Amino acid sequence: MAELTPKERMAIERHPMPEQRPEDRVKNFDEVPLGFADENAKREAARCLDCKTPQCVEGCPVRIDIPAFIKLIEKGDFDASAKKLRETNFLPAICGRVCPQDQQCELVCIIGKRGKPVAIGSLERFASDYERDNGLRKVPEVAASTGKKVAVVGSGPAGMTAAYEIRKRGHDVTVFEAFHRGGGVLVYGIPRFRLPLAVIDEDINFLEQMGVKFMYNTIVGKSMSLDDLMGPEWGFDSIFVGTGAGLPKMTGVPGENLNGVYSANEYLTRVYLMGANNFPDNVTPLYQGKKVGIIGAGNTAMDAARTAKRLGADVTVYYRRSEEEAPARTEELHHAKEEFITFKFLSNPTEFVGDDNFFIRQIKCDVMELGEADDSGRRRPQPTGESFVDDCDTAIMALGCDVNPIIPTSNPEIEVNKWGVVVANPETGATSKKGVFAGGDLITGGSTVIQAMGQAKVAAAALHEYVMSNGNAFGYWQD
Amino acid sequence: MPKLYEIVEKQDLVPGMALFHVYAPMAAKNMKPGQFIILRVNAKGERIPISISGWDSEKGTIRIIIMAAGRTSTEAVALKQGECFQDIVGPLGEQTHLEKVSGTAVVVGGGYGTGAVMPPARAMKAMGNRVVGIIGARSKDLVLLEAEMREVCDDVIVCTNDGSQGVEGFVTDGLKQLMEKEDVSWVLSVGPVPMMQAVANLTKPKEVKTYCSLNAIMVDGTGMCGACRVSVGGKTKFACFHGPDFDAHQVNFEELVQRQKMFLEQEKIAMEKLEEVK
Numbered sequence: 211m212a213e214l215t216p217k218e219r220m221a222i223e224r225h226p227m228p229e230q231r232p233e234d235r236v237k238n239f240d241e242v243p244l245g246f247a248d249e250n251a252k253r254e255a256a257r258c259l260d261c262k263t264p265q266c267v268e269g270c271p272v273r274i275d276i277p278a279f280i281k282l283i284e285k286g287d288f289d290a291s292a293k294k295l296r297e298t299n300f301l302p303a304i305c306g307r308v309c310p311q312d313q314q315c316e317l318v319c320i321i322g323k324r325g326k327p328v329a330i331g332s333l334e335r336f337a338s339d340y341e342r343d344n345g346l347r348k349v350p351e352v353a354a355s356t357g358k359k360v361a362v363v364g365s366g367p368a369g370m371t372a373a374y375e376i377r378k379r380g381h382d383v384t385v386f387e388a389f390h391r392g393g394g395v396l397v398y399g400i401p402r403f404r405l406p407l408a409v410i411d412e413d414i415n416f417l418e419q420m421g422v423k424f425m426y427n428t429i430v431g432k433s434m435s436l437d438d439l440m441g442p443e444w445g446f447d448s449i450f451v452g453t454g455a456g457l458p459k460m461t462g463v464p465g466e467n468l469n470g471v472y473s474a475n476e477y478l479t480r481v482y483l484m485g486a487n488n489f490p491d492n493v494t495p496l497y498q499g500k501k502v503g504i505i506g507a508g509n510t511a512m513d514a515a516r517t518a519k520r521l522g523a524d525v526t527v528y529y530r531r532s533e534e535e536a537p538a539r540t541e542e543l544h545h546a547k548e549e550f551i552t553f554k555f556l557s558n559p560t561e562f563v564g565d566d567n568f569f570i571r572q573i574k575c576d577v578m579e580l581g582e583a584d585d586s587g588r589r590r591p592q593p594t595g596e597s598f599v600d601d602c603d604t605a606i607m608a609l610g611c612d613v614n615p616i617i618p619t620s621n622p623e624i625e626v627n628k629w630g631v632v633v634a635n636p637e638t639g640a641t642s643k644k645g646v647f648a649g650g651d652l653i654t655g656g657s658t659v660i661q662a663m664g665q666a667k668v669a670a671a672a673l674h675e676y677v678m679s680n681g682n683a684f685g686y687w688q689d
Numbered sequence: 690m691p692k693l694y695e696i697v698e699k700q701d702l703v704p705g706m707a708l709f710h711v712y713a714p715m716a717a718k719n720m721k722p723g724q725f726i727i728l729r730v731n732a733k734g735e736r737i738p739i740s741i742s743g744w745d746s747e748k749g750t751i752r753i754i755i756m757a758a759g760r761t762s763t764e765a766v767a768l769k770q771g772e773c774f775q776d777i778v779g780p781l782g783e784q785t786h787l788e789k790v791s792g793t794a795v796v797v798g799g800g801y802g803t804g805a806v807m808p809p810a811r812a813m814k815a816m817g818n819r820v821v822g823i824i825g826a827r828s829k830d831l832v833l834l835e836a837e838m839r840e841v842c843d844d845v846i847v848c849t850n851d852g853s854q855g856v857e858g859f860v861t862d863g864l865k866q867l868m869e870k871e872d873v874s875w876v877l878s879v880g881p882v883p884m885m886q887a888v889a890n891l892t893k894p895k896e897v898k899t900y901c902s903l904n905a906i907m908v909d910g911t912g913m914c915g916a917c918r919v920s921v922g923g924k925t926k927f928a929c930f931h932g933p934d935f936d937a938h939q940v941n942f943e944e945l946v947q948r949q950k951m952f953l954e955q956e957k958i959a960m961e962k963l964e965e966v967k
Binding site for chain 2: 390484
C-alpha cells in the first residue's frame with residue numbers, strides 16, 4: 211500500500227466500533243462494544259497523522275507511545291502493536307475499555323480539532339485483544355532477584371500496576387487483598403458489560419506467572435500493621451498502598467436508610483463481586499423493584515443505571531445540575547440514553563418516602579436551576595421553589611466515595627488531609643511514613659483507573675530507588 | 690498443618706447450633722475482643738458476619754458459634770470437621786470499649802451471643818472488674834456454654850423462659866434482679882436485636898453505660914458498601930466499620946429491626962433452593 215498523504219488520512223471517517231443493539235444488550239451482561247475487525251482497525255489506524263510532537267502522549271497519564279502502537283496496527287503487525295503498548299502499560303485491555311479517552315488522549319488529538327479524534331481507546335483494546343485471543347501474550351521479563359521484599363496492599367488498578375512495575379525490577383512482591391479475589395474496583399465496581407472478568411483475571415494470572423504472590427482475605431491494618439509488615443516477622447523492605455476510595459458518601463436526605471435504598475457500591479458489589487444477578491444459584495440476594503432511581507450522574511451512576519436496566523427495571527437518573535455538568539464519560543451517558551434510561555436533570559432529591567413495611571415507595575425532588583459558579587467552577591444549583599414526586603421502589607446513591615479509612619486510621623503517622631485523603635508526594639508517591647508509598651484513589655479521593663496506574667508507576671520507580679539505596683533515598687525520611 | 694479455613698474441631702451445642710474451631714491464621718493473628726469475621730461457606734455463597742468467641746493466635750485458629758437461621762448459616766452448620774469454609778476474612782470492626790468501671794460489669798449473651806461476650810468478659814475481668822454473665826435460653830437443656838461462662842465470669846445468672854433452671858423469664862429478668870442487688874455500671878449485650886433492645890430499655894432509666902454488638906446485614910465488612918447502615922444518636926453509622934459495638938441507648942432499634950427484614954423474601958427463596966439441591 212502506498213504511503214497515504216496527511217490529507218488522505220484526514221479524509222478517512224472515524225470508524226465507530228460496532229456495538230450490540232440497545233434492545234438486545236439490555237437483556238444481557240455481555241460487552242457492549244464488539245471490537246474492530248482487522249481491516250477496520252487498520253483503516254482507523256491510518257487516520258493517525260503520527261505527529262512529531264504527539265499531544266495524545268502528553269494527555270495519557272502513563273505516557274503510552276500512542277502513535278507508535280497505532281502505526282504498527284496500520285502496518286498489520288498487531289502483535290508488535292500490543293507489545294509496544296505493554297512497554298508502558300501493563301493493563302492495555304483494561305484501559306482500552308474503561309479510560310476516559312474523551313477527556314485525555316482523544317481530547318487533545320490534533321485531528322480532533324477539525325473532525326473526530328482517532329479512536330485511540332478502541333485501537334488500544336483491539337491490539338491487546340488480538341494478542342490475548344491469539345495466545346501471543348508473553349510473561350513479562352523479570353530482572354534478576356534483588357533480594358528485596360515489597361508488600362503491595364490492595365489489588366485494584368493501582369496495586370496491580372505497582373506489583374508489575376516492582377516485580378519486573380527483580381523484587382519479591384506479595385499483594386495483600388481484603389476480598390476473596392483480585393481486581394479491586396475493576397471487579398466490584400465496574401460492570402461486566404464494560405469490562406469482562408476474563409480480561410481482569412488474565413492480568414492477575416500474568417502477575418502470578420511473573421512470580422507475584424497474592425494473599426487474599428487479608429486486611430492490612432487489621433490482621434497486621436504496616437509496621438508488622440516492615441518488622442522482623444514479615445521482613446518487607448517497603449510497602450505500596452493502593453486501597454482506594456471505598457467509603458460511600460450518603461446524602462443525609464430523610465428516608466435514606468429505608469429498605470431498597472442502596473449505595474452504588476453495595477448495589478454493584480452484590481451484582482459483580484457476589485453474582486447476585488444469578489440469585490438464587492448464587493446465594494447473595496438483591497432486592498430490586500420495578501422503578502429504580504439513580505442519584506448522581508457520574509460513571510458509577512451510569513454503571514448502576516445500566517445494571518438496573520439489565521435486571522429488568524424502569525430506570526430514572528436524578529441529578530441536581532444540568533447535563534453539561536454531569537461527570538460521566540460522554541460514552542457512558544450516550545450508552546445509558548440508548549438503553550432507554552430516563553434522565554431528570556436539575557432534580558435534587560429531598561426525601562425518600564417509605565411504606566409501612568419500611569420499603570421505599572417514592573422520591574421527592576426539588577426542581578433546580580443553575581446560579582452563579584461555585585468553587586468547582588460549575589454553576590451552583592439552587593431550588594426554584596417547584597418540586598415533584600415520583601414513584602420509586604429502589605434508590606441507588608452514586609455520590610462518590612471517601613477514602614477507605616482502614617490504613618490511615620490504623621496508622622496515625624500517615625498524614626491525611628482534611629478529607630481523609632492520604633498525602634503523598636506527587637513526584638514519588640511517598641507518604642509521611644518511612645518506607646510507605648501510595649497511589650490511586652487513596653491519594654486523590656477518587657479518580658480514574660489510568661490515573662491510579664500512572665501514580666502507581668511513579669511510586670514504583672521511587673520505591674525501587676528507595677529499596678536499592680537500602681532506605682537512604684528520600685532525605686525527609688531520615689531518622 | 691490444617692488446610693486454610695479448615696474446621697479442625699466441631700462441637701454440636703444444641704440442635705441447629707454448632708461451635709467451630711477453624712484454621713484462619715490471618716484472622717486469628719491480631720484479633721481483639723468484640724471484633725468479628727466474614728465468611729463464605731462455598732464459592733457461590735454470600736458473605737455473612739460472624740462474632741468471635743475466641744481465638745488462638747499461635748495455632749492460627751478462631752472459635753465461632755453459628756446458629757442455623759437462614760440459607761448460609763444452615764449450610765455452615767452442616768459442615769463437618771475436616772471440611773473447609775470457602776474463605777474467612779478478619780478481624781473486622783473495632784474492639785469492645787473496655788475500661789475499669791466503678792461497679793459491676795455485666796455481659797448478656799443470647800444464643801450465639803453467649804460465645805461472643807466471652808472475650809470481652811475475659812478482658813474486663815483482666816482489668817480488675819467484677820464481671821457477671823447473664824445467659825438465657827428457652828429451657829434448661831438449651832442453655833449454652835454455662836461451664837465456660839462460669840470460668841470466665843465471677844458469677845453467672847442463667848435465665849430460662851420455662852423456669853427449669855435459674856431465673857424464670859428472659860435475660861432482662863436476670864439483669865433486673867442483679868441491678869436491684871448490685872451497683873451495675875457497665876453492660877454489654879450480644880444476641881438477637883429484640884434482646885439487645887430490651888436490655889437497653891432496662892438500663893436506660895438508670896443511665897447504666899450499655900453497649901450492644903450490631904450484627905447488621907453486611908457484604909464487604911470493611912466500610913465499602915454501607916449495607917450495614919445503622920442510626921446511632923441520629924447519625925448514620927456503618928456497623929462493620931464504626932462498630933460493631935455501639936452505645937445501646939443511642940441506637941435506633943426500630944429502624945434496625947426493619948432493615949433486618951430487607952431480604953426476607955429472598956431468604957425464603959434461597960432456603961427453598963437449598964431444599965431443592967438437597
